[in-house]
Amino acid sequence: MNSIDAVILEVADLAAANRFYSALLGPDSPHLRLRASGTPTTGFRGFTLSLVVSQPGNADALIKAALDAGATSLKPASKSLWGYGGVVQAPDGTIVKIATSAKKDTGPVSQEFDEFVVLLGVEDVKATKHFYADRGLTVGKSFGGKYVEFATGAGHVKLGLYKRRGLAKDVGVSAEGTGSHRLVLSGVAGPCKDLDDFVWEASASAPLTATV
Template sequence: MNAIDSVVLEVADPQAAARFYSAAFALDPSRVRVRASEAPSTGFRGFTLSLVVSQPGNVDALMGAALDAGATTLKPASKSLWGYGGVVRAPDGTVWQIATSAKKDTGPVTRDVDDLVLLLGVEDVKAVKRFYVERGFTVAKSFGGKYVEFAAGPDSVRLSLYKRRGLAKVAGVPAEGTGSHRLVLTGAGGPFSDPDGFVWEPATPVAAAG
């Protein structure tokens, strides 16, 4: 089964981005990395990253930490039919959804993240689904031409596909955008680019600090 080993965010200031993600989300640097890029990019970059947590209090804790670290609110946390969540934009421009399917807290509030999900906004969900299946990805859930979720191991980033305009609406941003996605994915199947221009590279080990 193929999967995402890590997500690489291309940013103007890698040191500032690394400080933000450490302060806001305390993310594992082997799963979310940053590297320098000045590639032109305007508007919606065609993807969001989602932090899935166990209860509403954890959503609020992560939203608060992100805002304190310099993020801006796209959608304040609120209740919905599916649970509770909100959306923020990191200082580097990446859109983050923070959500839970739980309706109430059942334990102490933490900033623990249960699942990290990359949602790619694509023009043709069925075609891109076929593309990834041909490269060894296993479909876990599929809802016609609207949404696809691929299986992932416990230490992998979960990959999902969504219609681009629908994903922009969920994120609370206009769907228009040009230039670089400012995103590179690593995994065993790289290098390649998918039909919507999302770039994959071979997985590489994280360099030791110091």
Template sequence: MNSLDFVTLEVADTAAAARFHSAAFGLDPARVRLRASEAPTTGFRGFTLSLVVSQPGTVDALVGAALDAGATVLRPASKSLWGYGAVVQAPDGTVWQIATSAKKDTGPATRDIDEIVLLLGVEDVKASKRFYVGQGLTVGKSFGGKYVEFAAGPGTVKLSLYKRRALAKVAGVPAEGSGSHRIVLCGATAPFSDPDGFVWDTTAPVSRAG
């Protein structure tokens, strides 16, 4: 194992979630997959998925499409020191960040997604970093006990670690939550769970719903 190949979101209605992903983001089902689950979950699920794009106009286009498809705004699009972005919550409960490091448009808005990033909210960033290095991941960037980003290969999902409360603040939601994370990370050589209870598996079916 040296990368996060794809993620599987556990949702109550796979057909509805597939329609949302297609209408809102045009997501490739090879990287973000779906499976049915009724596992109890409340509050913040401990992660966000980020769509990294090239310019602010594309952020606005994807946010608009997500709202039209039934998402709700957690943080409206705005400029910051690092760029421009927004946070929305899908009807299935998944929190999505849509962001760019660019502060000005350089061309017409598109729906092109440059990168998908899974940010895990963890209690101890340094401990989780050691754990994942032990599982074969390579650190790309690290900022002490605040943030870690692992290297990702072409066509995979980039994995990053963030303090749970800090990630909830970025997402615009309370940090409290319990029950299932409602996500499975896929790319391991054998199933395991990390120190914060995030489950890794070797395979997951592509949803054909919708």
């Protein structure tokens, strides 16, 4: 059921990215790895990371940590019908949404988060859902051609599919972009490249050691 072992970000400045994600996620995150790469890329890379937290105070704490570590604000934290949250862009270009469905704090504020989600922006949600289902991923939630979420165990990386333009609009950027996604997913679907050129590596046979 754990479809993703780790999210691997390919970054131009490995040392700088390591400092940023250590400040945001902690130095021993099991969810993320970094890999040096100078592969050309411009604009929206077609994916976002999302940290789902339990209360607004935690969202504010994580957003502040990200901004203090060099992130750029794309959407300042604010209340909405669905809850509270904001969007930042890491120094390496990765877009991170930090949000909660809660409207008020119910406990001590911290930088803890409950879910680590990678959302892939794809051209055809239904076709990509079938692509992954054929490779062993189990669909947890499906809303036609708009959104798909794959089942995963607690504490593991969650994978979702969203229309590319819808995902870009949600985080406040243009959907235009060229070149590499600068993203590699390690998990049960790999090794493969999906319909939108997202790359997967095979699952590691041993537990992963995070590099950030």
